[in-house]
Amino acid sequence: MHSEPTWDPHQYLRYAGHRTRPFVDLLARIPRLPNGDRPARIADIGCGPGNVTALIADRWPTAHITGFDLSPEMLAIAEKEHAGTTSGGGWMDFRPADAAHWTPDEPYDLIVSNAALQWVPNHPESFPVWIEGLAPGGTFALQVPGNFTSPSHALLGELCDTPQWRARLGDRGRRFVHVLDPAGYLGRLVDLGCETDAWETTYLQLLAGEDPVLDWVKGTALRPVLTEFGDDAAAAAEFLGQYRDLLRKAYPPGPHGTVFPFRRIFAVARKRY
Structure with missing residues (x-):
């Protein structure tokens, strides 16, 4: 059994602006929460370094927001940069938790997950428990990548499967074989009695610099591979050189940078009162 990948928050945050665009769009589609006059209670599953959790506080400034993540490296950054009283008088804290086994321990007005559930096999099986953990009228919202057949990911899998590696x-x-299409998420959540909206968007990210697609995936898809290499710097360098050459052919630079299509899948499900 493989160990969990070791995350590098600083590498991940190198493209924070690009990575947060889908989450901003997701937040815009979340309806009014049912908290009334009390502060909203919100859970962020797979919060990472907390930068998107902070965007939740911008939308609901008086809320008590808890970010959950399995990575000690990510949680350390989240705690340092974002924990405590928010600018609107709310509260933000962070706790270790595995999204594969997380269950609500109190009623939540909003449970949200951004770019995390693709790491969780069979995550739709958790939806009934998560919806049950919502307050009446509460919302569950998710955003996951849908680019696993794109060259960036297909070439990585093919290289790992060569005789050398x-x-x-x-x-x-x-x-990354755990993601449903939008219709799959729609069906699962409607079956649970939720008013549901599901859609997909492909963002055309314009990346700058030398080998920017390789630099991008070092923060996400490459983490399991780099974790496996550990301190074997020579093997890691050889693998990365081979992968870099494949990516250069698949994503040639243009006059304004390298275009990197970035398909994302969204669902927003509101529990009935």
């Missing part, structure tokens, strides 16, 4: 890396480049 197969024994060592196995399926480390093919862990």
Whole structure:
């Protein structure tokens, strides 16, 4: 059994602006919460370094927001940068939790997950418990990547499966098989009695610099591979060189930078009163 990938918050945050665009769009589609005059109670599943959790506080400034994540590295940054009283008088805290096993321990007005559930096998099986954990009229909202057949990910899986790397890396480049299409999420959540909206968007990210797609995936899809290499710098460098060459052909730079299509899948489900 593979260990969990080791995360690098600083590498992840190098493209924070691009990575948060889908979450901003998701927040805009979340309806009014049912908290009335009391502060809203909100859970962020897979909060990472807390930068998007802070955007939740901007939308609901008096809310008590808890971010949950499995990565100690991510939680350390989130605690340092974002924990405590928010500018609107609310409160933000962070706790360790595995999204695969997390269950609500109190009624939440909003449960949200941004770019995390693709790491969780069978995550739709948790939806009934999460919806049950919402207050009447509460919302569950998710955003996940839908680009796992794109060259960036397909080439990674193919390289891991070559004779040179197969024994060592196995399926480390093919862990992203847990995402449904928008209709799949729509059906699951409507079956649970929720008013549901589901959609997809492809953002055309214009990335700057040398080998920007490789730099991008070092913060996400490459984490399991880099974790497997550990301190073996020579093997990591050889693998990254091969992957870099493949990405250069798949994503050639243009006059204004490198275009990187970024497909995302969204769902917003409101529990009935």
